[in-house]
Amino acid sequence: MARYIARRLLLAIPVLLGATFLIFAMVFALPGDPIRALGGDRPLAPAVQEQLREEYNLNDPLPVQYIKYVGGLVQGDFGRDFSGRPVSEIIQQRLPVTIKLALVALAFEAIFGLIAGILAGIRNKSFFDSLVLVSTTLIVSIPSFVLGFIAQYTFGLRLGLFPIAGLNDGLQSYLLPGFVLGALSLAYIARLTRTSLVENLRNDYVRTAKAKGLTPASVVGKHTLRNSLIPVVTYLGVDLGTLMSGAIITEGIFNLPGLGRAVFDAIASQEGAVVVGIVTLFVLVYILFNLLVDVLYAALDPRIRYE
Amino acid sequence: MSERTTSGLPHSSLSEPDPGLASGDPSVGSSPATVPELSGGGDLRQASLWSDAWRQMRRSKLFLLASGMLLVLAVMAAFPQLFTSIDPRARNACSLANSRKTPGTNGAWFGYDTFGCDYYSTVIYGARVSMIIGLVVVGGALLIGIFLGALAGYFGGWFDTVIARITDVIYGLPLILGAILLLNLLASDRFFGERNLATVSTALILLSWMTVMRLFRSSVISVKDTDYVSAARAMGATDSRIILRHILPNSLAPVLVYATIAVGATIAAEAALSFLGIGLQQPAISWGLQINSAQSYIRSAPHLLFFPSIFLSVTVLSFILLGDALRDALDPKLR
Numbered sequence: 001m002a003r004y005i006a007r008r009l010l011l012a013i014p015v016l017l018g019a020t021f022l023i024f025a026m027v028f029a030l031p032g033d034p035i036r037a038l039g040g041d042r043p044l045a046p047a048v049q050e051q052l053r054e055e056y057n058l059n060d061p062l063p064v065q066y067i068k069y070v071g072g073l074v075q076g077d078f079g080r081d082f083s084g085r086p087v088s089e090i091i092q093q094r095l096p097v098t099i100k101l102a103l104v105a106l107a108f109e110a111i112f113g114l115i116a117g118i119l120a121g122i123r124n125k126s127f128f129d130s131l132v133l134v135s136t137t138l139i140v141s142i143p144s145f146v147l148g149f150i151a152q153y154t155f156g157l158r159l160g161l162f163p164i165a166g167l168n169d170g171l172q173s174y175l176l177p178g179f180v181l182g183a184l185s186l187a188y189i190a191r192l193t194r195t196s197l198v199e200n201l202r203n204d205y206v207r208t209a210k211a212k213g214l215t216p217a218s219v220v221g222k223h224t225l226r227n228s229l230i231p232v233v234t235y236l237g238v239d240l241g242t243l244m245s246g247a248i249i250t251e252g253i254f255n256l257p258g259l260g261r262a263v264f265d266a267i268a269s270q271e272g273a274v275v276v277g278i279v280t281l282f283v284l285v286y287i288l289f290n291l292l293v294d295v296l297y298a299a300l301d302p303r304i305r306y307e
Numbered sequence: 308m309s310e311r312t313t314s315g316l317p318h319s320s321l322s323e324p325d326p327g328l329a330s331g332d333p334s335v336g337s338s339p340a341t342v343p344e345l346s347g348g349g350d351l352r353q354a355s356l357w358s359d360a361w362r363q364m365r366r367s368k369l370f371l372l373a374s375g376m377l378l379v380l381a382v383m384a385a386f387p388q389l390f391t392s393i394d395p396r397a398r399n400a401c402s403l404a405n406s407r408k409t410p411g412t413n414g415a416w417f418g419y420d421t422f423g424c425d426y427y428s429t430v431i432y433g434a435r436v437s438m439i440i441g442l443v444v445v446g447g448a449l450l451i452g453i454f455l456g457a458l459a460g461y462f463g464g465w466f467d468t469v470i471a472r473i474t475d476v477i478y479g480l481p482l483i484l485g486a487i488l489l490l491n492l493l494a495s496d497r498f499f500g501e502r503n504l505a506t507v508s509t510a511l512i513l514l515s516w517m518t519v520m521r522l523f524r525s526s527v528i529s530v531k532d533t534d535y536v537s538a539a540r541a542m543g544a545t546d547s548r549i550i551l552r553h554i555l556p557n558s559l560a561p562v563l564v565y566a567t568i569a570v571g572a573t574i575a576a577e578a579a580l581s582f583l584g585i586g587l588q589q590p591a592i593s594w595g596l597q598i599n600s601a602q603s604y605i606r607s608a609p610h611l612l613f614f615p616s617i618f619l620s621v622t623v624l625s626f627i628l629l630g631d632a633l634r635d636a637l638d639p640k641l642r
Contacts, residue, residue: 018476026488029497137631141624143575145582146598146616153605153612248483249579253602264583267487275488283479 005295012287017070019283020276024066027272034082034270056082056273069276078280079273081266087277090262095281097167097258101250102243104171104178105185110236113186114229117193121228122220124198132194136187144246148180148253165255177254181246185239189232196228230300234293241289244282356560360636370632376625383431384438391428395592401425407608417614421600429592430614436593437622440508440577441570447512449566452519457550459520460527467524474517483579485514490585502588507577515573519562526558564634571626578619594619 035044035052044052052058057065072079078087120132142150155176156164162176163169200206201224209219248260259278266274298304364370383390395401405423410416417426459467477485489510493499499506530536531554539553580586581595589596594615601611 014472015475015479018472019479022476022480023488026492029492029495137627138620138624141571141627142616142620143578143623145579146620149598149602149605149612150616153609157606242481246481246483248481249583252583263484264487267491279480279484282481282484286479 001295001298005291008291008294012291015287016280016283020070020073020280021066023276023279024069024272025062027267027270027275028062028065034272052082056080069273073280078277081271081274082269087273090274091259091277091281094257094259094262097256098244098247098251098260100171100174101178101181101247101256101258102240104174105182105243106236106240108179108182109186109189109239113189114193114232116190117232118197118220118225120190121194121197121201124201129194132190136190139183139187142183144180144184145249145253147183148177148250151176151180152253165253167256173254173256177250177256180253181243181250185235185243189235192235193228193232196231197224200224200228230297233300234297237289237293237296241286244285356637360633363636364632367632367635369628370636373625373628373632376621377629380434380622380625381438383434385435387428387432387435390431391425393425393428395424395429395432396590407604407611409608410610418608418610420597420611421604426611426614429597430594430618432592433594433597433615433618434622436504436587436591437574437577437619439504440511441574441626443504443508444511444515444573444577445566445570447508448516448519448569449562451512451516453523453555453562455516456520456523457527457554460524461531461546461550461554470520474520477514477517480514482514482576483583486510486576486580487583487585489513490580502586503591504587507580507586511573511576515569518565518569522561522565523558526561527554530554530557560637564630564637567633568627568630571623571630574626575619575623 035049035056035058043049057068060068069079076088078091080086081090116132116136120126120129123129139147152164155161163173164176167173197220201220203224206219206224209223214223244259247256247258248264250256251258251260252264259281263275263278265271266278388394401419401422401424403423405413405415405419406421408415408419408423410418410426412418415425415427417430420426420429455470459470490502490506493506493510494502499509527550536549536553539549544553577586578593578595578598581591581593582599584599586595587593597615598612598619601608601615604611
């Protein structure tokens with residue numbers, strides 16, 4: 001197992017380098033001069049501009065810039081934005097918001113997705129089952145930014161149940177955006193749980209359990225669910241990796257000062273170091289959670305062995 | 308990275324098509340090479356996967372519903388003047404006096420937008436952009452994905468490894484983030500010079516071919532060692548003939564299911580990008596743009612938000628339903 005993890009981590013290095021270089025190259029190729037734009041209507045003195053360019057390695061060719069950047073990254077230096085603020089400080093400040101948002105979304109998915117999926121799976125082909133199938137299809141069809149506005153309008157403006165935007169109400173502020181962010185995966189988890197439960201309920205060991213007189217709750221809860229939830233648990237892991245990047249739109253709609261907002265603003269102002277720093281973090285999280293899921297898979301399902 | 312993890316980029320499909328779908332019994336395959344000639348004997352027919360699927364689909368209510376809705380949307384995209392007599396792009400079509408009037412005013416079913424244009428006709432005209440982008444992007448992704456997937460799966464080796472790593476890199480980038488950067492780049496003077504249909508389509512194609520590639524690659528690997536491929540090779544068929552005539556028809560089913568659902572996902576992605584202000588620009592008519600300009604008036608004129616949202620969601624829903632119906636019909640395991 002340890003060798004497998006080591007090999008996967010080694011394989012992650014070229015992916016990480018490739019992704020950061022791709023982003024780096026794209027930010028670098030963007031039109032316009034970020035340093036000249038810095039001064040706005042009153043341009044900075046040419047000497048100051050030149051000094052800034054030198055300081056941020058903007059005069060070097062792209063590969064040299066990139067190598068210098070990665071060199072800093074290896075030593076834990078994410079670089080600085082154009083006002084001299086370390087990118088790691090920006091990340092430190094913004095990260096908690098995005099993590100809280102992702103956790104709220106994950107809680108929504110896990111709780112409601114699992115309940116809906118288990119009930120639909122037990123009562124296969126019942127009214128509730130069809131209800132879950134239809135409503136999950138509907139949720140998936142609504143793009144997340146549309147869902148965000150509809151939730152904002154209905155629950156925030158009309159019913160006044162939740163804060164509409166911003167972070168002024170503590171954890172309450174995260175409920176609506178968390179639901180919007182997690183809605184898609186909620187639908188996916190409900191379906192996954194249902195399908196997997198229905199399949200497993202057909203197995204011989206379930207018939208045996210029923211035949212020896214176990215209560216239905218014990219048959220489902222102890223015998224079937226444990227097997228059925230393997231794909232669901234792994235999906236949740238992968239999803240946490242992608243939730244963080246899904247926050248770009250949700251944070252925008254609900255005006256939450258998280259990493260998604262930071263990266264969106266940074267692209268607009270061509271803050272290359274900020275963009276690449278945050279993207280590196282996203283990709284790293286994505287890779288680590290994928291690895292975690294594969295390791296978890298082996299732990300949950302004894303039939304899977306990694307060499 | 309693991310081939311098993313399912314977090315594809317066009318994230319909004321409930322139903323990742325089962326890659327095992329094509330790897331099943333080759334006797335259900337559709338290639339003419341696998342179906343023995345049957346002559347005489349009453350109503351013996353050539354039951355290929357596709358004709359079976361077609362027969363099953365015609366009976367499916369889901370398929371009829373989805374294709375009916377898509378037919379209406381396609382006509383709406385091609386001939387919007389059949390649905391409305393007002394052309395929102397014409398001069399004098401709008402009057403600022405009507406700005407943001409609610410539905411029902413002056414007989415306007417959907418009310419008026421910020422510029423005082425009839426909202427019903429504006430929303431109807433929005434179908435065209437969505438349909439074009441959905442079909443063009445998925446068509447492009449299919450071409451690139453099938454081409455690279457066929458090469459990677461059939462020949463393997465270093466080419467396969469390189470493609471797999473590139474795919475990993477693009478998968479690792481969040482779709483919206485990659486699209487923002489690509490769009491900024493493509494819209495610069497070096498490439499398109501503006502943000503139009505071509506710019507948005509190109510950016511989305513470049514970010515969405517990977518799933519097709521992976522699906523097709525695994526299909527190719529699962530059929531390339533079957534007897535009929537060996538037979539074709541023994542008879543002296545060239546590699547390109549084997550790929551095009553024998554492997555392609557037998558590997559297409561899962562890709563088609565995915566592609567149908569991906570059209571819906573692409574339409575949603577275009578709307579999201581236009582909504583963020585980095586996709587299409589005014590005066591283009593796009594549901595995403597309409598939702599973007601509606602967001603400032605969510606209190607005073609919520610109808611501006613609802614109508615394009617409903618049209619957008621129904622369009623995405625239709626493609627997802629069609630994909631579901633197609634999968635039900637094409638997956639022999641579900642029969």
